[in-house]
Amino acid sequence: MPKPSNSEAPLPFPILIGDIGGTNARFSILVDAYAEPTQFPNVRTADYETIDEAIQKGVLDKTSLRPRAAILAVAGPIKSDEIPLTNCDWVVRPMQMITGLGLEDVLVVNDFEAQALAIAALSDEHRERIGDTPDGLIASRVVLGPGTGLGVGGLVHAQHTWIAVPGEGGHVDLGPRSKRDLELFPHLEAIEGRISAEQILCGRGLVNLYHAICTADGITPTLKEPADVTSHALAGTDKAAEETVSLFSTYLGRVAGDMALIFMARGGVYLSGGISQKIIPALKKPEFRAGFEDKAPHTELMRSIPTYVVTHPLAALAGLASYARMPTSFGVATEGRRWRA
Missing domain, CATH: 3.40.367.20 (Hexokinase; domain 1)
Known part of the structure; x- marks a missing residue:
């Protein structure tokens, strides 16, 4: 049974990285700490009823890579196991993602945390x-x-x-x-x-x-x-x-x-x-x-x-990838925002 976790341990690779906006969602998969992320075409949020469907059809169905973990940046308050987004109808349900998408570990952060992480080393x-x-x-x-x-x-x-x-x-x-x-x-x-x-x-x-x-x-x-x-x-x-x-x-x-x-x-x-x-x-x-x-x-x-x-076209994804590679270089709070199988 998936459960909330406050663990500071690094997320297991491969890691699905997502920047979820009101109109578009951008995804990549980071195979390990040394690889360049594998990018996927932008997903229009209006084209999918749920974020889980968008990840399955827009990412997982298009690659043989199987992510074990996910880091998602969202525009919306992260207060519970159900995270509604501010500018689209999606609701992020990390525990459902773990059971439905085969993930072991999900971390959800604020969208401008991801932007802030990106400017550490532009x-x-x-x-x-x-x-x-x-x-x-x-x-x-x-x-x-x-x-x-x-x-x-x-x-x-x-x-x-x-x-x-x-x-x-x-x-x-x-x-x-x-x-x-x-x-x-x-x-x-x-x-x-x-x-x-x-x-x-x-x-x-x-x-x-x-x-x-x-x-x-x-x-x-x-x-x-x-x-x-x-x-x-x-x-x-x-x-x-x-x-x-x-x-x-x-x-x-x-x-x-x-x-x-x-x-x-x-x-x-x-x-x-x-x-x-x-x-x-x-x-x-x-x-x-x-x-x-x-x-x-x-x-x-x-x-x-x-x-x-x-001017980086995918700054938020780059910021999340930097954190995924070297989590000890960044102070990112996980309490109430991380779920594990």
Whole structure:
């Protein structure tokens, strides 16, 4: 009978690694600590009724490799033996996976823990520097990912160990500072009267901000999708879209700077996700770093902290693979999140 386990022992190879998002799930299998992961095509969550079905048909039916263990990164609270996902209808049931998929060991972590693990050792080819600050120290880091929502994860470096810190940093307050902010914020869609960072710094947040700009300026909005806003902004074909992405960069810089101060992230702040990658040209303009550094009385400290965009196409899987290979190099809590046969 499968049961919860707090064991810190390494998971047995081969290990199934999964990054479960709201729209897509990405999987690979790590045969041993020295092999490169075997990648599988992305799985659309809407195409399968359950995650177990997706793993069986999207992975196990397509390979002779038989994983003994699984590490899954999910967007959702891990509070029990049944883990509902935030942005899709799947429910992760580790004990059912053990009996139904032939696994011996299942570890479930937060999706931004996986992103945090990934930034422990990103090479230059998988990151794009924003600003002229030299590379950071081997020190604590932060990752922010504007996407469906705004994910935030910390990576604390202590006693030669990387300790991933999950949280809900995307829901901190974001308030107006400039005259233009004061014109726009009354027109932003709030949640119970509050503007959190995620109300602006995600896909729907981009549209929220675009509509606020149009309303404040008496313009009829014509763009409906986040991709339309970013495309027109980067092409310079819509003034409201241009301002939207410019202000998005400013606000992202402010929140990224706040997170850098919270974690004393001298090792750098990393921006992950598709939105960050798409708007790199805008992030390289002065607005992002200006918002990031404007933290008096700690402006000089902020100027010393580097910022990057993560360009690795499968960063979360890479982070989980790093942990699977060398679990003693990372502090990942397993209590209430690991199940064994």
